[in-house]
Structure formats: C-alpha cells, structure tokens
Amino acid sequence: MDKKDAISRLIQKNRAFFSYLLSLDEKEREPERAIQLASLAARFAADYPIGCLSSTRLETLLLKYAKDLPRPAPEEAxxxxxxxxxxxxxxxxxxxxxxxxxxxxxxxxxxxxxxxxxxxxxxxxxxxxxxxxxxxxxxxxxxxxxxxxxxxxxxxxxxxxxxxxxxxxxxxxxxxxxxxxxxxxxxxxxxxxxxxxxxxxxxxxxxxxxxxxxxxxxxxxxxxxxxxxxxxxxxELEPLHLSKEESRKKLGLPQDKKVILSLGATHRYWNRGDKNFQKLMLDLLKARDDIFFLMLGATSKKKYWAAIRNSPFKERVLFHPQVPREELEDFLFAADLYLEAYPKGSGTGSMEVVLYKIPAVLIRNDFAQFDSYRDFCTPFEEVLSQVLNILDKGIPEYVLEERRKAIIDHHYPHAWxxxxxxxxxxAPSRHQIHPFQEPPCEIDELSQILALNQKKYSSFFRNPLFQSLPFFLKIRIRSNGLFKGIF
Incomplete structure (x- = not known):
C-alpha cells in the first residue's frame, strides 16, 4: 500500500468513527449529554479530517434542542x-x-x-x-x-x-x-x-x-x-527605518551572514513528505555557506526538525520560540530576506513583512491564503532558486512598493x-435557519494534508469533553474505536 492509499484509508476510518459518534448521539435521550456528544463529534472532525468541513446530520441534532428553548423575550435592539x-x-x-x-x-x-x-x-x-x-x-x-x-x-x-x-x-x-x-x-x-x-x-x-x-x-x-x-x-503600521547593522548588534546576530527570517509557530511547518520546509532549509544551507536561518515562534523539539538538529549546519540555525511583540521589528529589520512558513503560511506576519518592504518569498500553499498577496506567492518548486536569486540581486523597490500597496488596499482601515x-x-436584516446540503466527502489534497499531520488519537481521550462522559460510555467509545482499527 502506498502512502496516498494509507492516508485515504485513514480518512475513511475517521469518517466511520465520526458517524459512530453521531449514532450514539441520536440514541441519547438526556439533552445535556446528547449536546456534549455532538460537541465531541465536532471536536473529533476538527482534529481528524473526515473529507468534508460540515455535517448536516450533526447540526440537525442540535437544532432539535434549539427549538425546545423558550422563545426570546421581545426587546428593542x-x-x-x-x-x-x-x-x-x-x-x-x-x-x-x-x-x-x-x-x-x-x-x-x-x-x-x-x-x-x-x-x-x-x-x-x-x-x-x-x-x-x-x-x-x-x-x-x-x-x-x-x-x-x-x-x-x-x-x-x-x-x-x-x-x-x-x-x-x-x-x-x-x-x-x-x-x-x-x-x-x-x-x-x-x-x-x-x-x-x-x-x-x-x-x-x-x-x-x-x-x-x-x-x-x-x-x-x-x-x-x-x-x-x-x-x-x-x-496601520508606523514607518520604521531601523538599521540592519544596529538591529543585528542589538540581537547578537552575525553581521557577515545572509540572514533568512521565518515567522510562525511550530505547527505551521508540518512535514508534508514530498514538499517540506526542512529539506528546503538544508538545500539553502548547502548552497551557500553564508546563509543563517532565524526561526521566530518555532521550537526545534518537534520530530520533523530532527534533520536540522542533526545536520552539520545546525550552528547556522537559531530558533526563538518566544519573541516579545516590542522586539519583533528588530528581528524583521535584521533580516536580508523573509521566507514564509510552509505548508501552513504565516498570514498576518507575512503581511507585516510586506508592509515594511522587507524582501520576501511567500510560498503558495493549499490553505486559504489572503487575496492581497496570493498572486505574488511562489510555487514551492521554485522557492529555492528564487531565494538564491534574491540574495544575489535583491527585489526592485517598485516591486516592494506594489506589494505593500496591495496589502494596504485590502486590509487597512479605510479599505476594510x-x-x-x-x-x-x-446583508440580511432578519435571521433565518438555513438547511444546507452537506457536500460529498472527498479525499482531496486538503484532507490528505490535514490527515498527514493529524493529532495522535490518544489526545482525543484526553479531551475534557471525553473525560467527563460516564465511565460506561467512555469504554463503549474506546471499544468501537479499537474494533474499527482506529485506536
């Protein structure tokens, strides 16, 4: 069985277990416990991809209890x-x-x-x-x-x-x-x-x-x-004109290196297998011995950073898991280039870099990147060559200004x-209930990426929603998971 087939089977198992949780919910007669089971099922589907992003069946269960609540008292808004x-x-x-x-x-x-x-x-x-x-x-x-x-x-x-x-x-x-x-x-x-x-x-x-x-x-x-x-x-960001040399001196960073900054929590750097940020880092570190990586917000302890921890280039990679907001600008202006996290991107952090007109390589991904910069994102396959080219030649000022203006025109207060x-x-002026047709569950690219990096199933059992269920119900749910080969 190849990796894609294994991931497809994993998603199908997730879907089957999600359906089982809903079947328990449909049989439950005590309202509070039924609602708790519905919430637990939603939590499971959020953490373990099932091939779609909503459930008509689940929401119908909750709407039943919504109708039983008293009508709201009339009040002038x-x-x-x-x-x-x-x-x-x-x-x-x-x-x-x-x-x-x-x-x-x-x-x-x-x-x-x-x-x-x-x-x-x-x-x-x-x-x-x-x-x-x-x-x-x-x-x-x-x-x-x-x-x-x-x-x-x-x-x-x-x-x-x-x-x-x-x-x-x-x-x-x-x-x-x-x-x-x-x-x-x-x-x-x-x-x-x-x-x-x-x-x-x-x-x-x-x-x-x-x-x-x-x-x-x-x-x-x-x-x-x-x-x-x-x-x-x-x-709106205040214009800053910090010196690269002064910022590096203040932060204790090397003056003679090409500093590549990346910004994002550890979970934004999932290892996708075929396309992974860690291999990209190693390729860049091999290509030039003056490259120095500065990783803000990430910790090197996760297993997918092992290749970096064990590499001969580890001295040229610095992880900063916690950076106070007031120090962030110093780190930004110390960089020669910003490289966006992958595969999940950095969103607002990336836009702030563009607003400061810091040379940046933003990477196209399979998630929902903002319209203001998706058009100038680089396909992953072209990132290595583009980074090396920018380190040699830079980015023209007019390009940096065009990108900055695109962010302003989408996100600054006047435009927003x-x-x-x-x-x-x-917009509608009165509330309605909107019955919806649940889309077919597909094992598409997004579902596969999420499944590849889904949480361990053991974390499901540590969830307070699960822990607070009656003992007999917890045993029943665990047993079903074992029977279906999930846990």
Whole structure:
C-alpha cells in the first residue's frame, strides 16, 4: 500500500468513527449529554479530517434542542449595535485580534460593540479584550449547562441589531441559541478557521470569509451558500527605518551572514513528505555557506526538525520560540530576506513583512491564503532558486512598493471599512435557519494534508469533553474505536 492509499484509508476510518459518534448521539435521550456528544463529534472532525468541513446530520441534532428553548423575550435592539461572540476570552488567537481591530476601525462610527462569551468566565480579562471592550461591555453566562448558556445568549442577543460569531469549531451554544426563526436578529459567522470542520452553517445568515480560497472551501466542502469576503483588518503600521547593522548588534546576530527570517509557530511547518520546509532549509544551507536561518515562534523539539538538529549546519540555525511583540521589528529589520512558513503560511506576519518592504518569498500553499498577496506567492518548486536569486540581486523597490500597496488596499482601515459598509448594506436584516446540503466527502489534497499531520488519537481521550462522559460510555467509545482499527 502506498502512502496516498494509507492516508485515504485513514480518512475513511475517521469518517466511520465520526458517524459512530453521531449514532450514539441520536440514541441519547438526556439533552445535556446528547449536546456534549455532538460537541465531541465536532471536536473529533476538527482534529481528524473526515473529507468534508460540515455535517448536516450533526447540526440537525442540535437544532432539535434549539427549538425546545423558550422563545426570546421581545426587546428593542440598540441602534447600530453589534454583539461579538467568543467561546472563551483568549489573549492570543487570530479571532481575538480580528474582533479587537473591527472595534478599533469603527470607533468613530457611532456604533455599539459588546462581547459575549459562551462559556462561564471569572477573573481578569486579557488586556487585548479589555482595550476593545471596556467594562461593562463583556458578558458571560454563570451556568455550565449547555441549554442554560444558550438561553442566556439568546436573551442577551435580542438587544443588538447584528450578531458576529467567532466561536470555536466544536462549540454548540451558538446553534442552540440561534437555531430558531423565533430569534430575529441576523447572525454572521467570521470564518477564522476556514480550512477546518466547524458547526454553525445552518444558523449563518452570512459567512464572512477571509479570502477567495476560504470562500471556495465553504462552498465546495461546507455547503455554504450565503457568504462574502471581508479580509482581516490590519492596524496601520508606523514607518520604521531601523538599521540592519544596529538591529543585528542589538540581537547578537552575525553581521557577515545572509540572514533568512521565518515567522510562525511550530505547527505551521508540518512535514508534508514530498514538499517540506526542512529539506528546503538544508538545500539553502548547502548552497551557500553564508546563509543563517532565524526561526521566530518555532521550537526545534518537534520530530520533523530532527534533520536540522542533526545536520552539520545546525550552528547556522537559531530558533526563538518566544519573541516579545516590542522586539519583533528588530528581528524583521535584521533580516536580508523573509521566507514564509510552509505548508501552513504565516498570514498576518507575512503581511507585516510586506508592509515594511522587507524582501520576501511567500510560498503558495493549499490553505486559504489572503487575496492581497496570493498572486505574488511562489510555487514551492521554485522557492529555492528564487531565494538564491534574491540574495544575489535583491527585489526592485517598485516591486516592494506594489506589494505593500496591495496589502494596504485590502486590509487597512479605510479599505476594510468601505468593504464592511458594502456588505452591511446588502446583508440580511432578519435571521433565518438555513438547511444546507452537506457536500460529498472527498479525499482531496486538503484532507490528505490535514490527515498527514493529524493529532495522535490518544489526545482525543484526553479531551475534557471525553473525560467527563460516564465511565460506561467512555469504554463503549474506546471499544468501537479499537474494533474499527482506529485506536
């Protein structure tokens, strides 16, 4: 059996086990446990690819319980008001930053922006959230019950004109809260996990996509019909003119090397087998003895960095897993060239590099790269030669400026606000339930890449959702997984 066939069988096993979890859910009579099983199934599909990115069967189970909740009490919505909804209050994460910048971009628009959490929260909110949503504009439920949390969110949301969801892929509370036409306010989902399985398609009056490619995933692999592209909003960067020599001196980096900077957490550098970043690094280090790699955000401990750790070039590779935000610009300006993470890309980090007009090689990948720079991404097969060429000859100033302008025209406040206004002018004014046709499950390139680097199955058993199930149910689920040859 070749590698592709093995991956196909793995996805088919994932699909079979996902279906088994849904069959357990359909037989469950206790509502809270049924909802927990639905959330567990969604978590499994998000972590272990099943060939599609949504499930009509799963959402139908949750909609049944949504209809049993009391109708929301009539309430007049605050004019020009938005309720942003998170699962948890997180200090990091793209969706936290998106909501914060949404609010900042609209601060002179006479709008109301509040935040609701679907999980109970006590303690001090992360600083980023405090700045975007100053007290008392953050609300969270007090109950751990799924149905009580949904009731809380449904009643709270009645006071707002529009609802913007950034929920976790496996969070059932939004479907429970808004899974009825009795709730009248339009519900938008900001698709911050566009390559992942998530639940909520049936309640989305509009899906806000980050890119054209993400929009294609939603249409072909999720069954979404109503969606518009709204790029992530970026903060305007102050022009910086830092000296390369001074930055390197400050950071203790060699002055006589060609420094190649790459930016991204470890999981962005999965080893794809046929195309992998680690081999690309080794080829570059072999090609020139003056190349020095600076890896920001990644740790060398993962097994797919073994080739680098054990290579004769390891002294010319420096990993910096944690870099304070205030030091990032020094690292950027110390570089001769920026090389984007692969195969998952670096998104906002890459755009910031382009905005500073630092020579960059952005690599085309199979995920949903932003429209503003996908056109000047390089196919992986051509990256080696392009990097060596740029180290020799550089990139013309006019090209750097054209790329910078492309980012500004998509993501800076003036352009982003204009795009949002266009979307809101044509967006639905009343909420509906949207039955959707689940796309056929296909073992395509995206599914294969995700399966190649899926989590170990043992992590599924450590998930709190699984751990909190009754003992007999945990044994039953484990046994089925063993029978199907999954675990």
């Amino acid at each position: 605050k004019p020009r008001s938005f309720l942003h909804v998170f699962t948890q209050a997180m200090s990091m994460g793209g969706h936290t930053r998106m909501a914060e910048r949404w609010v900042q971009n609209r601060k002179d628009k006479d709008e109301i922006h509040h935040l609701a959490l679907t999980m109970p929260f006590s303690g001090e909110l992360p600083l980023l959230i405090q700045e975007a949503f100053p007290s008392p504009s953050v609300f969270s439920p007090s109950s751990s019950s799924y149905l009580e949390r949904a009731r809380f969110l449904r009643n709270l949301a009645m006071g707002y004109e529009r609802i913007i969801l950034y929920h976790h892929m496996d969070d059932p509370v939004p479907i429970l809260a808004f899974g009825t036409a009795d709730f009248p306010r339009p519900v938008f989902i900001y698709n911050h996990a566009d390559h992942c399985f998530w639940i909520g398609v049936s309640i989305a009056d509009l899906v806000l996509e980050l890119s054209t490619r993400g929009s294609e995933f939603s249409r072909t692999k999720r069954g979404v019909i109503h969606h518009k592209i709204l790029p992530i909003p970026l903060k 606000n204009q795009r949002l206004e266009e979307i809101l002018a044509k």
